[in-house]
Amino acid sequence: MILLDRVTKVYGKSPTPALDRISLHVEPKEFVIVVGQSGAGKSTLLKLLTREERQTSGKIIIGGIDYDKLKDKNIPLLRRKIGVVFQDFKLLPNRTVFENVAFALEIVGMSNHEIKHTVPKVLDIVNLKGKENSMPRELSGGERQRVAIARAIVRQPKILIADEPTGNLDPKHAWDVIAVLEKINRFGTTVLLTTHNQEIVNKLKRRVVTIQHGKIASDRAHASYKL
Amino acid sequence: MHRNWITFLRIVRTGVINFFRNASLAVAAMAVMVVTLTIILLSLVVNTTLSGTIKQITDKIDVSVYLKDEVTTKQQRDFTQRLEALPNVSSTRYLSKDEALEAYRQENIGNQELLQAINQTDNPLPATIRVKPKDLDRVKEIQMFLNKTENKKLQSEEPSYSGDRKEAIDKISHAANVLQRVGIAGIALFAIISVLIIFNTIQMAIFNRRDEISIMRLLGANTWYIRGPFVVEAVIYGVVSGLISIGLIKALFIASSSTLEASSLGLLDIGYAERYFNNHFWILLLIQVGIGVVIGATSSIVATRRYLKFKTTKK
Numbered sequence: 001m002i003l004l005d006r007v008t009k010v011y012g013k014s015p016t017p018a019l020d021r022i023s024l025h026v027e028p029k030e031f032v033i034v035v036g037q038s039g040a041g042k043s044t045l046l047k048l049l050t051r052e053e054r055q056t057s058g059k060i061i062i063g064g065i066d067y068d069k070l071k072d073k074n075i076p077l078l079r080r081k082i083g084v085v086f087q088d089f090k091l092l093p094n095r096t097v098f099e100n101v102a103f104a105l106e107i108v109g110m111s112n113h114e115i116k117h118t119v120p121k122v123l124d125i126v127n128l129k130g131k132e133n134s135m136p137r138e139l140s141g142g143e144r145q146r147v148a149i150a151r152a153i154v155r156q157p158k159i160l161i162a163d164e165p166t167g168n169l170d171p172k173h174a175w176d177v178i179a180v181l182e183k184i185n186r187f188g189t190t191v192l193l194t195t196h197n198q199e200i201v202n203k204l205k206r207r208v209v210t211i212q213h214g215k216i217a218s219d220r221a222h223a224s225y226k227l
Numbered sequence: 228m229h230r231n232w233i234t235f236l237r238i239v240r241t242g243v244i245n246f247f248r249n250a251s252l253a254v255a256a257m258a259v260m261v262v263t264l265t266i267i268l269l270s271l272v273v274n275t276t277l278s279g280t281i282k283q284i285t286d287k288i289d290v291s292v293y294l295k296d297e298v299t300t301k302q303q304r305d306f307t308q309r310l311e312a313l314p315n316v317s318s319t320r321y322l323s324k325d326e327a328l329e330a331y332r333q334e335n336i337g338n339q340e341l342l343q344a345i346n347q348t349d350n351p352l353p354a355t356i357r358v359k360p361k362d363l364d365r366v367k368e369i370q371m372f373l374n375k376t377e378n379k380k381l382q383s384e385e386p387s388y389s390g391d392r393k394e395a396i397d398k399i400s401h402a403a404n405v406l407q408r409v410g411i412a413g414i415a416l417f418a419i420i421s422v423l424i425i426f427n428t429i430q431m432a433i434f435n436r437r438d439e440i441s442i443m444r445l446l447g448a449n450t451w452y453i454r455g456p457f458v459v460e461a462v463i464y465g466v467v468s469g470l471i472s473i474g475l476i477k478a479l480f481i482a483s484s485s486t487l488e489a490s491s492l493g494l495l496d497i498g499y500a501e502r503y504f505n506n507h508f509w510i511l512l513l514i515q516v517g518i519g520v521v522i523g524a525t526s527s528i529v530a531t532r533r534y535l536k537f538k539t540t541k542k
Contacts, residue, residue: 073450078447094439103446111233112233
């Protein structure tokens with residue numbers, strides 16, 4: 001599902017690469033946790049996957065799409081196949097909760113009827129019933145986080161990338177979010193989660209990939225957090 | 228097809244909503260646009276009026292050729308034919324001695340003494356051919372033709388070139404020409420400046436929403452799905468500004484015709500301008516709205532471009 005082969009990313013004229021010959025293979029329906037300190041290269045890795053940045057060298061193939069052969073005009077199509085929960089939410093500030101989630105469906109040309117049917121269901125999954133007409137600025141951090149998750153999963157993507165989705169949440173809400181991710185994973189979505197939260201890593205008992213100084217320091221199944 | 232239609236409607240709808248949500252910016256952009264469009268339209272009307280007025284004046288100019296009394300009808304016809312064959316002659320009109328007298332009487336109807344003096348003598352006026360030139364600047368060609376000996380001997384006296392009248396008209400048309408050129412240059416300059424201002428205003432609006440654009444990009448929205456609403460918004464600026472500016476000029480005409488009551492301001496025949504404006508109202512409206520739409524759409528397309536680009540460098 002996700003294949004990285006000796007991927008290196010160097011920003012500008014920086015002497016040290018942000019990512020240094022990373023190789024990673026993620027099977028369909030797998031749940032992978034990526035851990036690492038700030039600046040280790042996690043964010044760069046995710047930006048390469050969403051094609052926000054281009055790798056300096058190496059190969060990236062996701063869902064059969066070779067990023068080197070991907071034309072600009074097809075980038076939107078790629079991004080529609082990947083759900084992303086951004087660390088800073090990236091909600092549209094001038095749109096309501098409902099409209100934010102609906103936007104993901106609007107851009108693929110779904111009819112209003114289908115959207116009205118689908119969005120409430122997803123908002124229900126992330127426990128945001130009743131907040132449909134709120135604007136993002138009226139919500140707490142946790143609620144915004146869950147809007148972002150709802151938006152990422154509403155298209156039922158094959159791959160879900162969640163960048164620190166529990167970063168701003170208290171433990172109870174953090175576990176709610178993790179529960180949603182696990183649920184989506186059970187339905188067949190490949191999940192790539194980055195987190196700092198040791199407790200979550202330890203309890204999930206999933207494959208853990210540790211990134212240090214732009215390199216993969218360890219890659220273990222059912223691992224716990226060690227840094 | 229159905230899907231494209233939904234998408235198109237969504238783009239338009241979002242554009243309209245954004246127009247109202249960004250009201251303060253819309254007002255700023257439209258204010259500049261209205262000024263630009265109004266000046267462009269005014270200059271168009273003034274220009275047309277100036278050339279219209281000049282044409283009206285120059286149409287009245289002709290060259291009068293006076294024939295000797297002994298010239299026969301055949302000679303006169305032959306002479307007229309040769310005159311009409313000249314490239315710069317647009318038409319001729321022959322006045323017999325009686326007709327010339329009648330015309331003279333008509334022209335001096337207010338001057339009783341003169342008329343009485345004329346009545347007391349035999350008809351002193353010669354038969355006349357009035358020649359209307361096509362191009363006033365090339366009257367010399369006609370003059371040269373008339374000065375040829377075989378033509379000269381048919382004439383009782385020097386032809387009249389509406390002498391001082393022509394000189395005055397020359398001055399007027401020269402002034403109008405200069406005025407038109409200065410006007411066009413000034414308007415072009417002003418139009419460029421205001422297009423830049425409009426462009427900047429729209430660019431600022433889009434700069435404020437660059438995060439929104441990048442979010443939409445990350446969610447996989449197409450270029451036109453993101454850009455469309457901005458273009459729709461700017462097109463609305465254009466349409467509204469076009470309507471306001473034509474309304475302003477309409478109001479200006481109504482106000483000027485009631486307060487000035489004069490039909491002309493020097494060279495500028497306001498009555499003519501108003502007639503021109505009213506007769507061409509719909510086409511002018513279309514031009515105004517068209518210019519507004521083009522300026523708005525172009526600026527928003529150019530301004531969104533940089534935020535819609537994908538990273539192409541590997542560094």
